[in-house]
Amino acid sequence: MLSDRQSRSFLEPQVLARLAAVPLLARKAMIGGVSGRHTSPHRGSSVEFAEYRKYVPGDDLRRLDWRAFGRSDRYYIKEFEADTNLRCCLVLDTSGSMNFGSAGLTKIQYARRLCGTLGYLAGQQGDAVGISCVANGIVRSLPPRRSPAHLRMVLDILEEAEPQGETKLPEVLHELAETIRQRALVVIVSDLFVDPAALGSSFSHLRFRHHDIAVFHLLDPQEVAFNFSRPTRFLDMEGGSAIFADPSDIADRYHTALSGYLAAIKQVVLESGIDYQRAMTDESYEQVLARFLVGRAAGKGLR
Amino acid sequence: MTFLQPLILAALPLIGLPIIIHLINQRRFQTMQWAAMMFLVSAKALSRGYSRLRHWLIMMLRMLAVAAILLAASRPLSRGWLALAGGGRADTSIVILDRSPSMQQQDPTAEDSNSKLDTGRRQLIQSLATLATGRLVILTDPEQKPLEVESPAALADLAAPVASPTDVPLLLQSAYDYVRENSIGSTEIWLCSDQRHNDWNPESGEWSGMREAFAKLPQQVRFQLLS
Known part of the structure; x- marks a missing residue:
């Protein structure tokens, strides 16, 4: 894996080393194949006590709590939490709009850094990593697996991902909600230039399937500021029709539309309870990831 | 309506300059790839007609x-109802003071013992202060240049009486020359005099010429006689 870190332009060893100190945790119980560091919905043999239940013939007598029997004259079995590994599904938006960038990095380059670093950290802690590149459909997909060779294939897909086509994220997320087996951490990295209501519906679908959802909403500073001085002909990067506009005339209404959209996204986030991180492409991706990881670890009560 | 600087009106086609600048600006557009088209589309749809x-x-x-x-620079002059609508205030007031020895007589109508010249000066100061004229010019001697003063109150310190008669036609000629040379707006000429024959020379042929000359002036000239 060391050779992988050195050969990928979107993986920085120093950043990986710093972020590796904070574990990537799921906010919900996960179903994995092997033992790991994430809570499982089933009972197992970890050291963390879960609950008591009544003894039924056939239960392991070593689990019988004799003190509880002494107090109550009834037989109780002690149950413990089970730990399992995480299935991390990275969903990378590779539509044409992700190729925009005014602050050095385009959104797709920024997204590669986020996905690559997260995938590497997940693999390093023994979790399964998969990836789906989406645009107007699922362009490329790899299901989550734990092997280093599989992680290498995920990083290859990240490196080769080219943004083109229009965005149909809500439809693709509905499809992924049905195709991703078992519970997983679904990390969506996109500019989310879709209808917020449709997006909320797809998030609800993923939650219904017991997935833990994290969204990295990428925005370029120029998309937010919209500070042009000359009349401009704007060409749609997703193949739509061009718009000719005088920014001095249209800027206030653009900002009104943008504010309305961000408010709608915020409402969707609150209603669906997803882990939402807004990242401007001129912001350090390490800070964004650190905020994400520390927020999750704090939520789990870790220091 | 007449204009003091009619040549400036030749620049009236410059009214189209904002349109030309707008068209040039429209041609200077830049083209760029843009990702956030959904906001541009919404912005275009919002209040399109009002925009x-x-x-x-x-x-x-x-x-x-x-x-x-351009109109202001060409300095328009208005007459009749347009002048009335514009407020009627004179742009310039020229004061011609008769300083002949007859003006030193005591004014029989005055309550104090002031001379006719002092009384006339006082009334001029009051009238000009009330009317709030724009520019004030004093003419007392045809051989001296007209004196421009800041306020009517300066009249009190000027125009000491003289021993010779005042040549009123010549003073009016000086006033005419001043109006013509300085291209001023509407003008009021205030004459303060006791109308003695040797000061006014009514049989002189200058009066008819002067009447025609003042009538030909493009700006309005009114005469006020303080007798």
Whole structure:
């Protein structure tokens, strides 16, 4: 894996080393194949006590709590939490709009850094990593697996991902909600230039399937500021029709539309309870990831 | 309506300058790839009609501003009801003081023992202060240049009496020359005199010529006689 870190332009060893100190945790119980560091919905043999239940013939007598029997004259079995590994599904938006960038990095380059670093950290802690590149459909997909060779294939897909086509994220997320087996951490990295209501519906679908959802909403500073001085002909990067506009005339209404959209996204986030991180492409991706990881670890009560 | 600087009106086609600048600006557009098209589409849809109306109103106001500047620079003169509507205040007041020895007589109508010249000066100061004229020019001697003063109160310290008669036609000629040479607006000429024959020379042929000359002036000239 060391050779992988050195050969990928979107993986920085120093950043990986710093972020590796904070574990990537799921906010919900996960179903994995092997033992790991994430809570499982089933009972197992970890050291963390879960609950008591009544003894039924056939239960392991070593689990019988004799003190509880002494107090109550009834037989109780002690149950413990089970730990399992995480299935991390990275969903990378590779539509044409992700190729925009005014602050050095385009959104797709920024997204590669986020996905690559997260995938590497997940693999390093023994979790399964998969990836789906989406645009107007699922362009490329790899299901989550734990092997280093599989992680290498995920990083290859990240490196080769080219943004083109229009965005149909809500439809693709509905499809992924049905195709991703078992519970997983679904990390969506996109500019989310879709209808917020449709997006909320797809998030609800993923939650219904017991997935833990994290969204990295990428925005370029120029998309937010919209500070042009000359009349401009704007060409749609997703193949739509061009718009000719005088920014001095249209800027206030653009900002009104943008504010309305961000408010709608915020409402969707609150209603669906997803882990939402807004990242401007001129912001350090390490800070964004650190905020994400520390927020999750704090939520789990870790220091 | 007449104009003191009619040649400036030749620049009236500059009223179209805002439109030309707008068209040039439209041609100077840049082209760029843009990702956030959904916000641009929403912005275009929002209040489309109001935006066009506002755009044309601003263009009209710019053209009107250019026209107003050109019109003001050409210095229009108005007469009749237009002048009345404009307030009727004279742009310049020229005061001609008769300083002949007859003006040193005591004014029989005055309550104090002031001379006719002092009384006339006092009344002129009051009248000019009330009317709030723009520019004030004093003419007392045809051989001296007209004196421009700041306020009517300066009249009190000027124009000491003289021993020789005052040549009123010549003073009026000086006033005419001043109006013509300085291209001033509407003018009021205040004559303070006791109308003695040797000062006014009514049989002189200068009066008819002067009447015609003043009538030909483009700006309005009114005469006020303080007798």
